[in-house]
Amino acid sequence: MNTAPTIRELLHEAESKLHNSDSARLDAEILLCNVLDVDRSRLYSAPENIIPLNAVNLYRSLVQERQQGKPIAYLTTTRExxxxxxxxxxxxxxxxxxxxxxxxxxxxxxxxxxxxxxxxxxxxxxxxxxxxxxxxxxxxxxxxxxxxxxxxxxxxxxxxxxxxxxxxxxxxxxxxxxxxxxxxxxxxxxxxxxxxxxxxxxxxxxxxxxxxxxxxxxxxxxxxxxxxxxxxxxxxxxxxxxxxxxxxxxxxxxxxxxxxxxxxxxxxxxxxxxxxxxxxxx
Structure with a gap:
């Protein structure tokens, strides 16, 4: 049985996969905020929080698309x-x-x-x-x-x-x-x-x-x-x-x-x- 990862673990995983991006850490954080519907401060204030598996699966699919070069704005559907x-x-x-x-x-x-x-x-x-x-x-x-x-x-x-x-x-x-x-x-x-x-x-x-x-x-x-x-x-x-x-x-x-x-x-x-x-x- 898979154990759901923490925020810290999931960000580390995503950052390593996005190593070809000039903004790998930021990309990882923006995508996770989008999935969890929280701001970035939440990621730092509660890094040991467990992420539900359904959210983990969605997040990993977005990270995979980002690996393939799809713009962050298309993945989150928004741009300021x-x-x-x-x-x-x-x-x-x-x-x-x-x-x-x-x-x-x-x-x-x-x-x-x-x-x-x-x-x-x-x-x-x-x-x-x-x-x-x-x-x-x-x-x-x-x-x-x-x-x-x-x-x-x-x-x-x-x-x-x-x-x-x-x-x-x-x-x-x-x-x-x-x-x-x-x-x-x-x-x-x-x-x-x-x-x-x-x-x-x-x-x-x-x-x-x-x-x-x-x-x-x-x-x-x-x-x-x-x-x-x-x-x-x-x-x-x-x-x-x-x-x-x-x-x-x-x-x-x-x-x-x-x-x-x-x-x-x-x-x-x-x-x-x-x-x-x-x-x-x-």
């Missing part, structure tokens, strides 16, 4: 972004911390109580649109995605996080839009199709359509920049996240399509990650 808890699944990109810089850039351009029209292209889980809505509730926000399954997650997140006024549209970038906007914001796919990172821990399980941007990683960015003027109001702004090594190429595209006031913004690691520009007067 902008201090909000988002539901995520295999149809959505896992929101990254650096994308909060994109939200910050938008907020710098939108005064409190402003009533601007903003569109988030390729919204995925809705993280960007919902974060903006939480800070600028008077703005009229539209969010688009080509994937209906991702859009369903975004709608659910918006309802749960009291951002139900966001208008969601299923379309390929601008294809389904008829309005014009004061701000276009996007975190489009920008990884090269052959980039080795696509086989990295976690990333290989995320939707390729949300990550891969063609041979040079810039296909979606070209589409967004080249068509932006038609969907921007006078003095409207375009704000795009891109790869840390793509800032000059993106700036050149902004210049080619006659944007002014072009600025790059670094992420939290000091790498240029965001580019913004202003629509030139006709």
């Amino acid at each position: 972004f902008w201090s909000l808890e988002f539901q995520v699944n295999e149809h959505t990109l896992v929101p990254r911390p650096e994308t909060e810089c994109l939200v910050e850039t938008v907020l710098e351009l939108v005064p409190e109580n402003a009533e601007l029209d903003i569109v988030d292209l390729g919204t995925g889980s809705g993280a960007i649109a919902i974060a903006i809505a939480s800070e600028r509730p008077q703005c009229r926000i539209t969010a688009t995605d080509i994937c209906g399954l991702a859009l369903a997650v975004a709608v659910e997140n918006a309802c749960r996080l009291t951002a139900s006024s966001i208008k969601f549209v299923k379309c390929d970038w601008y294809a389904g839009l008829r309005d014009t906007f004061d701000i276009i914001v996007s975190n489009p796919p920008y990884i090269r199709n052959d980039d080795a990172h696509m086989q990295g821990d976690g990333v290989a399980h995320e939707p390729g359509i949300a990550l891969c941007g063609g041979a040079d990683g810039l296909d979606a960015i070209r589409n967004i920049i080249s068509n932006a003027a038609r969907f921007l109001n006078p003095d409207g702004r375009l704000i795009i996240e891109h790869g840390h090594d793509q800032a000059q190429a993106v700036r050149s595209m902004f210049e080619k399509f006659h944007f002014t006031h072009i600025q790059a913004r670094p992420d939290y690691s000091g790498l240029d990650r965001i580019t913004r520009g202003k629509r030139q007067h006709a």
Whole structure:
């Protein structure tokens, strides 16, 4: 007869199995908290507590999936972004911390109580649109995605996080839009199709359509920049996240399509990650 393990024993077992992860101990703790529905302090305050076998079996199955590279966020079905808890699944990109810089850039351009029209292209889980809505509730926000399954997650997140006024549209970038906007914001796919990172821990399980941007990683960015003027109001702004090594190429595209006031913004690691520009007067 198997003896149920303690919290300490189970964490040690999981940490040893997840040795290929850069955050093996943290991964083990997050998964156990998820199974037991407790916070991490409980793991340290009662390490000798016995874990029921049904919980042990569930935990071990999650650890096995993590060993295979599945992102923690998919295993727990949640990810924190902008201090909000988002539901995520295999149809959505896992929101990254650096994308909060994109939200910050938008907020710098939108005064409190402003009533601007903003569109988030390729919204995925809705993280960007919902974060903006939480800070600028008077703005009229539209969010688009080509994937209906991702859009369903975004709608659910918006309802749960009291951002139900966001208008969601299923379309390929601008294809389904008829309005014009004061701000276009996007975190489009920008990884090269052959980039080795696509086989990295976690990333290989995320939707390729949300990550891969063609041979040079810039296909979606070209589409967004080249068509932006038609969907921007006078003095409207375009704000795009891109790869840390793509800032000059993106700036050149902004210049080619006659944007002014072009600025790059670094992420939290000091790498240029965001580019913004202003629509030139006709």
